[in-house]
Amino acid sequence: MTAEAHGDQGNLHAEARGADPWDIIPRNFHFNIRANRKRHWLGDDVVKTVLIDNLSIFLPEGERFFIRSLKHYTPHLEDRALAAEINGYAVQEAFHTREHEEYNLAMKDLGYDVDLMEKPVGPSLGMVKIPLHRVLATCAIEHLTATFSTQTLRHPDVLDEAAPAYRRLWVWHALEELEHKAVAYDVLMAATKGMPGWKRYLMRITAMNANIVSFLYIFLRNVPIYLRTDRIKPGFRFWFRFFWLTMIAPGYWRRCLPMIAYYYWPWFNPRNSDDADLIRRGREWLEKELEGYSPTKQATA
Incomplete structure (x- = not known):
C-alpha cells in the first residue's frame, strides 16, 4: 500500500529557511486517502477512529461555508493586508475541502x-x-478547529498508531488551521467596527453556544x-469508554476545555495565544515526513 502526497516543494523549503510562523x-x-483507506486506522481501535473520522463529516460543507463567509467582506475591507490573508485562507481551506471530500468518499x-x-x-449551516x-x-468554529489542532500538535502521540496517510493529513490540516486561526476574528473586528464592545461580545458568545450545541x-x-x-x-x-477517552484519560476533549473557555473572555483574541513554536514544529515534521514527494512520485506508507 502506498501513501501519496503531492505538493509545492518550494513551500516546504521556504519553511526550512525560517518562514514567519x-x-x-x-x-x-x-x-x-481513498487509495489508502483503512477501517479503524487508528490503532485498530473503533472508538479512537470514530472520534476523528466523525470530524471529517463536517469539513467539506463547513469549509465552503467559511470561505464564502469571509470572502463576502473582501471588497469592503480598507485593510488590504487582511484581504490578502483572506485569499490565502481561502486557498488553504479549498485544499482542505478537496482532501476531506476524498476522505469521506473513502x-x-x-x-x-x-x-x-x-x-x-x-x-x-444554511440556517445562517x-x-x-x-x-x-x-x-466560533475556527476557534474550535484551532483548539483541536493545537491539541493535535501539542500531543502528537495521539496519532502514534495512525496509518501513515491519515496521520500526514491530520497533521497538515492542524498546522494550517493554526496558521490562519486569526483571520476570521480579524474579519469580525473589521465588520463590527464602531459596534459597542459589549454587543460584539454577546453576539460572539451566542454564536459559540449555538455552534457547540x-x-x-x-x-x-x-x-x-x-x-x-x-x-x-x-x-x-x-x-x-467513549467518555473515558474524551474526558478522563487521555481526555481528548477535556484538554480542549481551557482553550474553549478562553473564547468566553471579553478580551479574547486568538493572537494572544502564542502557537509559534507549535507551528514551527509542525512545519519541521511535515517537511521531514514529505521529503521527496512530488506530483509524479510516491512514498511507501
Whole structure:
C-alpha cells in the first residue's frame, strides 16, 4: 500500500529557511486517502477512529461555508493586508475541502453511511443567512478547529498508531488551521467596527453556544450511524469508554476545555495565544515526513 502526497516543494523549503510562523502557506498536497483507506486506522481501535473520522463529516460543507463567509467582506475591507490573508485562507481551506471530500468518499467505500451522516450539516449551516452572523459562526468554529489542532500538535502521540496517510493529513490540516486561526476574528473586528464592545461580545458568545450545541448534537447522532457498518451496538461499555477517552484519560476533549473557555473572555483574541513554536514544529515534521514527494512520485506508507 502506498501513501501519496503531492505538493509545492518550494513551500516546504521556504519553511526550512525560517518562514514567519504566522505566514499563511497553502500546501497543495494530495494524501490519497481513498487509495489508502483503512477501517479503524487508528490503532485498530473503533472508538479512537470514530472520534476523528466523525470530524471529517463536517469539513467539506463547513469549509465552503467559511470561505464564502469571509470572502463576502473582501471588497469592503480598507485593510488590504487582511484581504490578502483572506485569499490565502481561502486557498488553504479549498485544499482542505478537496482532501476531506476524498476522505469521506473513502469512508463511503468502506461501507459507512456518509450521506446520512452529512445530511444535517448543510441545513444547519444554511440556517445562517445574514453575512455578519455567518462571520460570527465562522469565528466560533475556527476557534474550535484551532483548539483541536493545537491539541493535535501539542500531543502528537495521539496519532502514534495512525496509518501513515491519515496521520500526514491530520497533521497538515492542524498546522494550517493554526496558521490562519486569526483571520476570521480579524474579519469580525473589521465588520463590527464602531459596534459597542459589549454587543460584539454577546453576539460572539451566542454564536459559540449555538455552534457547540449543533456540533455535539450532530457528532453524537452520527456515532451510532457510523457503528452500524461495524455491526457494533453502542451500549453502556462503548459509551463509558467513549467518555473515558474524551474526558478522563487521555481526555481528548477535556484538554480542549481551557482553550474553549478562553473564547468566553471579553478580551479574547486568538493572537494572544502564542502557537509559534507549535507551528514551527509542525512545519519541521511535515517537511521531514514529505521529503521527496512530488506530483509524479510516491512514498511507501
